[in-house]
Amino acid sequence: MTRKQYCDIFISGGGLAGLMTALSLADKFSNIICCDPNLEFDSDSSGLPQDRRVTALFNSSLDYLANLIPLEALLTDCGKRLSEIEIVEAGGKGKLIQTTSFKSHCIDRTEFGWVIPNENLRKALIAKVLQNPRITTLSKNGVEKVITRTKEAHILLSNGDRVVSRLVIGADGKNSRVRECLGINTNRISLPQSGITFNVRHQLPLSHKSIEIYKSGGPFTIIPLPGEDKYSSNIIWMDSSKNIDIYSHMDSNSFAMEVTKRSLGMVGNIEITSPLLKWSGTYQMANKLSHERAVLIAEAAHNLPPIGAQGLNLTINDIKLLNEQLDKSEDPGDFKVLKDYYSIRYLPTLLKFVGTNFLNLMSFSNILPLKIIRKEGANIFANNRQLQSMLIKFGLGEGLFEVKPFSRKE
Numbered sequence: 055m056t057r058k059q060y061c062d063i064f065i066s067g068g069g070l071a072g073l074m075t076a077l078s079l080a081d082k083f084s085n086i087i088c089c090d091p092n093l094e095f096d097s098d099s100s101g102l103p104q105d106r107r108v109t110a111l112f113n114s115s116l117d118y119l120a121n122l123i124p125l126e127a128l129l130t131d132c133g134k135r136l137s138e139i140e141i142v143e144a145g146g147k148g149k150l151i152q153t154t155s156f157k158s159h160c161i162d163r164t165e166f167g168w169v170i171p172n173e174n175l176r177k178a179l180i181a182k183v184l185q186n187p188r189i190t191t192l193s194k195n196g197v198e199k200v201i202t203r204t205k206e207a208h209i210l211l212s213n214g215d216r217v218v219s220r221l222v223i224g225a226d227g228k229n230s231r232v233r234e235c236l237g238i239n240t241n242r243i244s245l246p247q248s249g250i251t252f253n254v255r256h257q258l259p260l261s262h263k264s265i266e267i268y269k270s271g272g273p274f275t276i277i278p279l280p281g282e283d284k285y286s287s288n289i290i291w292m293d294s295s296k297n298i299d300i301y302s303h304m305d306s307n308s309f310a311m312e313v314t315k316r317s318l319g320m321v322g323n324i325e326i327t328s329p330l331l332k333w334s335g336t337y338q339m340a341n342k343l344s345h346e347r348a349v350l351i352a353e354a355a356h357n358l359p360p361i362g363a364q365g366l367n368l369t370i371n372d373i374k375l376l377n378e379q380l381d382k383s384e385d386p387g388d389f390k391v392l393k394d395y396y397s398i399r400y401l402p403t404l405l406k407f408v409g410t411n412f413l414n415l416m417s418f419s420n421i422l423p424l425k426i427i428r429k430e431g432a433n434i435f436a437n438n439r440q441l442q443s444m445l446i447k448f449g450l451g452e453g454l455f456e457v458k459p460f461s462r463k464e
């Protein structure tokens with residue numbers, strides 16, 4: 055027999071974004087439901103598909119996360135401080151042309167942020183969600199349909215149950231079902247490019263620095279893996295779909311040699327230590343971030359190329375603003391509150407979307423003028439400390455200006 059439940063907030067998606075959102079809103083709302091068709095929300099998280107990715111989280115994001123989970127313990131057990139980002143320009147024949155180094159002390163910080171394995175972050179969030187009596191989790195159960203009305207949203211779940219909620223939050227990833235049900239379109243940027251990510255061991259140490267190597271086809275990023283070991287890193291490699299297809303079908307020795315070559319030997323010889331995870335080069339942003347009784351956050355709203363560690367940091371800013379807006383009314387689905395969320399959040403998100411896609415296109419492209427802009431751009435920033443500091447702050451999401459909500463027509 056199917057059931058009908060009522061709640062204040064319904065969150066579609068139990069990824070990092072959905073879990074953080076549930077915890078962040080649980081102080082204010084007593085009845086939150088979070089569902090996911092692919093997850094078993096259990097205490098040892100054993101039902102979770104393994105996520106070998108790591109995420110670099112900036113200090114402002116970590117400050118916020120510290121309100122939700124025991125962050126100190128997580129960073130001590132499995133985090134790595136990130137205090138330098140090196141941008142490297144490589145020539146067509148794989149030669150190092152120019153290196154620009156951004157150090158956290160340029161902006162008077164000891165670090166930009168920390169690298170955390172997604173798996174550990176997710177386990178810490180799930181543990182807190184399960185302890186919270188205000189949050190109900192629905193394992194292996196997803197959103198099928200959403201219909202919104204002025205006073206509430208009606209949700210049909212994949213097991214046939216129904217939920218009536220004052221607000222629906224779509225945190226259900228880049229193929230968001232909530233977004234689709236609400237009829238919200240996306241702006242898409244599609245390149246004949248793909249990405250792979252995997253872990254490696256290397257000959258030379260890399261301690262608290264990540265390296266982004268730009269060459270036609272896409273960026274190649276080396277991120278030190280958490281822990282004391284200075285010889286293990288995560289690689290994110292974006293290249294033409296044709297090349298990625300060739301690399302991902304190579305035997306492991308040939309692939310390791312190809313990876314060493316693409317890294318310009320900056321960390322010595324490389325050995326592959328994990329399977330490859332692949333994705334396509336389509337990135338998108340929703341045309342609207344809110345709707346009657348509904349809001350979109352995280353990858354449901356913006357799916358960016360993984361450049362400059364922007365994705366989850368941007369999501370944490372979505373969650374911060376959503377909390378600030380929901381503090382303004384007793385009704386979480388208040389029309390003005392949601393409309394203001396959209397108008398404040400849209401421009402900064404669009405800038406990040408355009409910025410990361412532009413960087414990706416410049417890196418992907420073999421067109422000479424774009425290659426010159428890329429090289430000269432890096433040169434200008436390398437030689438101007440003030441510009442460097444501005445760029446770092448923008449990258450860290452600390453904003454160069456504040457956006458006010460548009461005035462609403464009565």
Ligand SMILES: Cc1cc2nc3c(=O)[nH]c(=O)nc-3n(C[C@H](O)[C@H](O)[C@H](O)COP(=O)(O)OP(=O)(O)OC[C@H]3O[C@@H](n4cnc5c(N)ncnc54)[C@H](O)[C@@H]3O)c2cc1C
Pocket residue numbers: 066067068069070071072089090091092093107108109110111195196197198225226227228231232251290333351352353354360363364365366367368369
């Ligand atoms: C290689 C790579 C490296 C990255 N590195 C960084 C980094 O260093 N720093 C950074 O800030 N960001 C980074 N990102 C981005 C970051 O990983 C993502 O922003 C983040 O993991 C996405 O979280 P999410 O919860 O929005 O989406 P997801 O993790 O995709 O979660 C969505 C959830 O929704 C569920 N779902 C699907 N359909 C339904 C349905 N019908 N009903 C209910 N639930 C549903 C799914 O099962 C899933 O669990 C990186 C991304 C990639 C690809």
